[in-house]
Amino acid sequence: MQQTVLIAGGSGFIGSRLSQLLLDKGYDVAVLSRKPHQGLHVKGFYWNPQEQEIDNTCLEKADVLINLAGSNIAERPWTEKRKRDLFNSRINTAQLLFNTLKTHLHKVKCYVGASAIGFYNEGENLTEENSVSHSFLGNLCEHWEKESFRMAELNISTSIVRIGLVMSPDGGMLKEILKPLRFGIAPVFGNGKQWQSWIHIDDLCGIIIHLFEHQLSGIYNGVAPNPVRAKELMTAIQLTCKKQGIKFQIPGILLNLMMGNRSEMLLASQKVSSEKITSSGYIFKFTRAENMQWPVF
Secondary structure, eight states, X not given: OOOEEEEETTTSHHHHHHHHHHHHTTOEEEEEESSOOOOSSEEEEEEEGGGTEEOGGGGSSOSEEEEOOOOOTTSSOOOHHHHHHHHHHHHHHHHHHHHHHHHSOOOOOEEEEEEEGGGBOSEEEEOTTSOBOSSHHHHHHHHHHHHHGGGGGXXXXXXXEEEOEEEBTTBHHHHHHHHHHTTTXXXXXXTSOSEEOEEEHHHHHHHHHHHHHTTOOXXXXXXXXXXXXXXXXXXXHHHHHTOOOEEEEEOHHXXXXXXXXXXXXXXXXXXXXXXXXXXXXXXXXXXXXXXXXXXXX
């Protein structure tokens, strides 16, 4: 029987690509949105996590629930108000989904939640067993994951993906880098030597699908097998996007003045391991940054 996948955060750049890949594989896809609309192939359901409102009929056919919802972490300065919004947009979302599943009939068998490699301190060979950072991002991810794992109390197979730097021209880091590249400037953040653990958006979506198709539980790093130094990643982006540009180094102190605490996402050196997900049988399409494929911009 054809399975239905319900996506919270399905209208974002990751959710949109995931929806398309799921449709290509023959799944029925539904999304939760504040402004739901019925697309040609995707059904929309209303929800408002801030007000703890949801159309619980979304669960009637859902076999799999994927939660990618949360305010954009890099979009605005981390004021105290913004930090509360980033926290609540993730915690309230997970709580609403849990309470809805707990109090309504459903047939959801698998839940896949999002987290981020911001969970970790700086370091090399970071695995899922490493301890949490005491930073804002570490605290956010720890609470986010704790809420997601409550799904296991409902006998739902629960897994979490700690997502690295997602490479997609439709959003995330790559979209921002492409803006100055169009003017011949290739920004290199900090000294360019920090490790950056990246992942092609199709592999991130592939990992999410792999987790629920195999009903895997636990935490998995969503990063490619070969992290690179920041300067090398910029070179790979120029190569794959066929864009020339002069490398322009932005010192960490200047980046901190421009972005505040958000600069830690670009300056942190984190060499994160993908061994656990590969050991589970997932085969990456893009293992090296220089082999990523994009349209010519």
